[in-house]
Structures are given as structure tokens and as C-alpha cells.
Amino acid sequence: MTDPFVVIGGDAAGLSAASKFAREVPSRDVIVFEKGEWVSYAHCGTPYYVKGTVERLTDLLSLSPEEAADRGIDLRRNHEVVGVDTGAETVTVTHDGKTVDQPYGDLLVATGAHATTEPIPGTELDGAFTMHGLDSAAAVRAALSRPDEDAVDKSIEYVDTALVEQYTDWEPPERVAIVGGGYVGVEMAEAFRAHDVETHLFQRSSHLLPPFGKAVGERVADHLREEGVTLHLNTAVDALVGDDGRVASVAHDGSTTDVGLALVGIGIRPNTALITDTPVELGNSGAIAVNEYGATTVDGVYAAGDCAEANHAVTGSPDWVPLGLTANRAGRAIGQTVAGEPSLVGDIAGTAVVKAFDLECGRVGLLDHERASAAGFDPVSKTVTTGSRSGYYPGGDDTDVTLVADRKSGRLLGGAIVGEDRAAIRIDTLATAIEADMTVDELERLDLAYAPPFSPVWDPVLVAAKVLTGQL
Known part of the structure; x- marks a missing residue:
């Protein structure tokens, strides 16, 4: 075929898009070019492999090359795309010392990001x-x-x-x-x-x-x-x-x-060198600018994952927050769109969690007052410390909750949580509230579940909302 859906990059966004497209339009070819050997792996699991919690490296694979083939995906590993010609609608690919031009009908750039080491000398040393x-x-x-x-x-x-x-x-x-x-x-x-x-x-x-x-x-x-x-x-x-x-x-x-x-x-930086000499535009962040469907400034060319921007749920402006769910979700939506059913890639709120030994940490939205002010808000914040369970029930821990709101409207702008007892999962409540444009007062009135083994009557999130509402 001369009009295949071509994907550059065989990780989260790329293979999510390819899988969805192949399922929806099995009659049309989908080709995924990956310059390396590894595809569809859990990057976020690598520290736990080093630690030994994850025993085998292959446990971090989400989709094997064989499984990709079973889905109807033409996955070509060790094929590096070295050029994109949006006028001719071709990509230039090198493999085993040979170079070929591959036509495309639609193109997804899912080239990810790379770790940066600048400006530190010596990073080329062994070890x-x-x-x-x-x-x-x-x-x-x-x-x-x-x-x-x-x-x-x-x-x-x-x-x-x-x-x-x-x-x-x-x-x-x-x-x-x-x-x-x-x-x-x-x-x-x-x-x-x-x-x-x-x-x-x-x-x-x-x-x-x-x-x-x-x-x-x-x-x-x-x-x-x-x-x-x-x-x-x-x-x-x-x-x-x-x-x-x-x-x-x-x-x-x-x-x-x-x-x-x-x-x-x-830190990391988006891999955008491939589209430098094309009309595909970059956003202010340096990542590829896209619309609500993941489309770039060139018809038929999409971008998703760590190389692309997305719309921020709080500011309403493009932003670059490279995270796993963002990549998978956007890739799947683009696959659906290319298949003929336009699908929104969704906003981002920067929702993230991290484990620090026994501590669980979560964050979402805008926490930095300077950034919130630049977005047109008058930020006010409060941090409270409260128990994660009813005081008489064993296993609880102090949970610190920080909320940021707009002084004038009361709108919730961001939040952060830290503690040892199921603190991380509570950030999802704040993420949902931010996506719904809720005020802190509305957050305070949420009917959250209560039972002594799981939460006090007033969940830490509700306590923080109650205190910040009073301050507002």
C-alpha cells in the first residue's frame, strides 16, 4: 500500500496508536519504525529492576514484537528514521546500511525524549x-x-x-x-x-x-x-x-x-530533531505543538508522547509534562482519529506520584505561586498535617496535604500529598477535582468514603480543603 499509517517510535504512544488503528482498520497497513531493539517497555519500572524488586528485565515489557505482529502491526526494529519529507509524504529509513524512502498516508511522530546531562562534564566516563x-x-x-x-x-x-x-x-x-x-x-x-x-x-x-x-x-x-x-x-x-x-x-x-x-x-528533553527541517512547528516548551486531537501544524502529521505538548487543564495553555499515561492515552486517541473517528487526546494536569522508600508522594496542577500568577491567578495555599486513618485504628500515619487555590474564584489550582499510608492514591481525588474545575469549597463538600481502617471521618483531603476554604 502507498497510504499506510506510519509511526516513528515503538514505545508507549507509538504502539498504543498502532494497536488501536490496526484493530479499527485491519484492511490498511500500519508500520512502526523503532531505531533500537526494545519496544513497549515500562521505563518507570527501571529503578525497581535495579533495586531487585522486579526480578527480570523482560518483566518490564508491555508488548513483545511477537504480540505486535499478532495485532497486525508491521513492527520494524533497528530501523532508524533519519528524515521526514512532509511535501512528498515520505520518511527516510536506514537499516543494515541501506536507506529507503517509505511513503505514508498519515504519520505519527512518537520519538520520545532523551536524558540530558548538560552542562556536567565527564558523563561520557565509564560508570x-x-x-x-x-x-x-x-x-x-x-x-x-x-x-x-x-x-x-x-x-x-x-x-x-x-x-x-x-x-x-x-x-x-x-x-x-x-x-x-x-x-x-x-x-x-x-x-x-x-x-x-x-x-x-x-x-x-x-x-x-x-x-x-x-x-x-x-x-x-x-x-x-x-x-x-x-x-x-x-x-x-x-x-x-x-x-x-x-x-x-x-x-x-x-x-x-x-x-x-x-x-x-x-532532566529530559523532547526528541524533535527529526522534524527540524519540516513545516511541523514546535511549541514554547520546545516540544512539538499539537491540537486537541494530537495533530501538528501539517495535515496528516500527528505527534504524541514525550516529544509532544498537550493542553494543561488548569491554565488552558499548551504545556509539556512527559508522563506515561499521557503518552498511552494520546497514542490511543490518535490511532482512533486516524482510523476515522476523531478522538480527543485529553488535557493534562501534571498528575504524578513517586515512592521515596516508605514515603508516598503525589502532586497535581499548579503548585508554584509564580507560575500560577503568570497564568492570571491570585494563588493562596495552605499545608495541613492530619492522620490517614481514625486515630484509634493501627497503621495510620501523618499525611501532609498542600492545596493551592485562586483567591478570587476559589478554584482549586493544585495540590500535593506525602505520607506513608496510602497517601499517593489520594492525589487522584485532587486530579479529578481539577479536571472538573471545582472550587475548594466544592472539594470540601465531596462525599468521600469513611471507615476506620481506610480514613478518618474527615479525609486528609477534606481537612485541607476545609482549612483553605476558611483562609479564602
């Missing part, structure tokens, strides 16, 4: 990692294991055997450094400590997990210290320093800390 991809996870786990443990199954078809074997012969490091106190940094601190490795975490700002707000960051910092993690807050890493091509220390604030391994988790 310096970013936790972005299953091969990286396999290599880190190999480096943390004794040579005789054979911790990584190198017989797995897709694994980068050469990379893993490079670190299999290493003696486990006694001390490691984590650069960056965001999602990856906090989760990897738990993974490293599970291997009984001395762990130093460097964060250039004053608190961890900046998108979650100060209250969450401070409580997480205290808990990480209790778990044996050495924190270096307000500390910028100047460089990773090597010895014979291998990481040996971290340079910071005029001093150095000797380490045997370094994990850099300072």
Missing part, C-alpha cells in the same frame, strides 16, 4: 549513567552485583550484551553519587541503598522533588537521611572526574567526593 532505557538499567544492576552473581540474564534477545558484560566484571562500588533530586534521583537512592551502597545525592536547589513543592521535598529529605542517604542540598555538581576513563569522583563547591559510580538524573 556514569542516566537511567533512560532498559540497557542502562541492566548495566547499572550488573555494576552493583558481584562478578559471580550473574545478576543480569545476558541471553535476553534484546539486551546490549557488550554493555552489560563491560560492567559484569566490576567489583561493586562502595560509594555512588546521584546528581539530581527529582523522580529518578529519589527512586534510585532507594535502589542503591537496597544494595547496601553508600549513597550521596546532590541537588542544586534547596529541596528535593521541586515539582512537588517544599512541604513534600522537606519531608522526603528527612526520610532519605533516616534511610542512610547523604544529601548535598544547594550543591551544584561541577563535573564528574575520571581516572583511567572511569568515574572516580564528583567535583562540587571546590571539593570532591570519591565515588565508584555516578547516576545523572537532571
